[in-house]
Amino acid sequence: MQNRNQYTQVEDFLDDKSFRQWILHNTNSENWERWTVEHPERAKLVEEARICILAMKVDQTPVLQSTVSSALQQTWNRIATKEATLHHTENTRIKIWNAPWFKNTAALFLILLSIAWGFKHFVYTTESETVYEELIIENNEGLVEQTNNSKNPQIITLSDGSSVLLQPESKISYPKIFSTTERKVYLSGEAFFEISKNKKKPFYVFANEVITKVVGTSFRICAFENQPNVEVIVRTGKVKVTSNNENSKTNKEEVTLLPNEAIRFVRQTAKFDKITDITKDVILKQATKNIEQLSFEFTDIPVNQIFKTIEQAYQVEIDFPKEALKNCHLTTSLSDQPLPEKLKIICKSLGNNTTYEMNGNVIIISSEGCN
Known part of the structure; x- marks a missing residue:
């Protein structure tokens, strides 16, 4: 899904799962309503897209080509009749197919038919799957949603001290305070997780069709709604991955991953593909981020260099x-x-009233020097 600020056509909104969920299920309404108010120049596009989606909200049945042609011909006939009526008193003959409004209407009609027919599996089959929007609705913890519409990763600190590096075009929902028995977050997109250790409160990441369970470790999940696969890549520690897809053939299977291992959930087949060496997988290797490659083991290293590594x-x-x-x-x-724990360790090691403050993606260190 591209940045909604770049949408210039009705099709851009129709292709946006979040937008469709807003129109059909009123999900994430506050976010979209606020965005619409802030971008009044796109109000017409939003309204046209809304009409298209509502027009498609019908039971999906096979559509014959003859039916499509008949419906299109009937529509053209009705438009032609209307055109003749409107211009009856003007003594002017204009070929209807040259009228701009007719072209727009016919084009919109064709778009509706093609989307309802050609995108049947894309739009409607996902409603039988467990996806991000459905998962957060089922949660009753009062979740906070964070969406990264920028071009750079965003750092998010959770109430237990865990940190999430949320990639662009991704979103995550999490409770302000975790429950007493478990920690659950919900991801759609890509993020790198570093989880605070707590054996009594396991940490779960629900990423569309995949559930990742950890106690304390670091790993990356890539679970965009419009991509064919969901991937979980482990950097340190150990995680357990299961399917959250009711249609999955591996629904009850639990796969354990160790450092430098990964799992790929193939949506088309609803199967897991385990990768025991991520360096030998071309796709995973190309997608590796800095945070997964840099070393955080420091021996007599200048503090400014440590800060540079973190940056x-x-x-x-x-x-x-x-x-x-x-x-x-x-x-x-x-x-x-x-x-946050990295920063605490550095500040404690430096001493002399060294503290830190995080403000979004800016970290401010206050210090009188080192011991």
């Missing part, structure tokens, strides 16, 4: 007193730690 990994900006910390070196292990 590269999380795509954040760190503002720190360069003069006060110019001679500071650290030896520490920050692997398998969420971003």
Whole structure:
């Protein structure tokens, strides 16, 4: 799904699952209503797309070509009759197929038929699957939704200290405070997770058809709604993956993944494909992010270099007193730690009232120097 700010045609909205869910099920209505108000120049496109979607909200039955041709011919006849009536008193003969409004109407009609017929499996078969919108509706924890409409990753800190690096065109829903027994979040798109360790409260990521269960580890999930596969890639620790798709042939199968292993859920076949060495998979190798490649093991490394590594990994900006910390070196292990924990370890190691503050993708370090 592309950035909605770039939508210029009705088809852009029709192809947006979130938009369709808003029109059909009133899901995420506040987000879309606010966006529509902020972009009044797209109000006409939104209304035309809404009419198209509502027109398609009928039971899907096989449509014969003869039926399509007959319906189209009847529509043309009605339009021709209307055109003749409107211009009866003008003594002007205009070929109806040259009228701009007719061309627009016919084009819209053809779009409706083609979408209702040709995109049958794309639009309606997903309603039998467990998808992001349905999952968050079932949750009763009062979820907060974060959508990344920017071109850069966004860092999100959860109430348990876990961190999520949310990629562009992705969204995640999570409770302000996790329950006493488990931690659940819901993802549509791509994100890198670093989970705070808590054996008594397992962490679950519901990413459309796939459920990933962890205790404390780091991993990436790619689960865009318009892509053929869902992928889970483990960097550290261990995760367990199961299918959340009722139609899946591996619905009850639980796959355990270790570091540098991955699982690919193929939507077309509803099957799991386990990859034991991600470096040998071309698709996974090309999609690897900085945070998965950089090392967080530091031995007598200047603090400014450690901050630079964190900036590269999380795509954040760190503002720190360069003069006060110019001679500071650290030896520490920050692997398998969420971003807030990494920052706490650094501040504690430096001492001298060193603290940090996170404001979106900007981190401010306050310090009087190192011990």
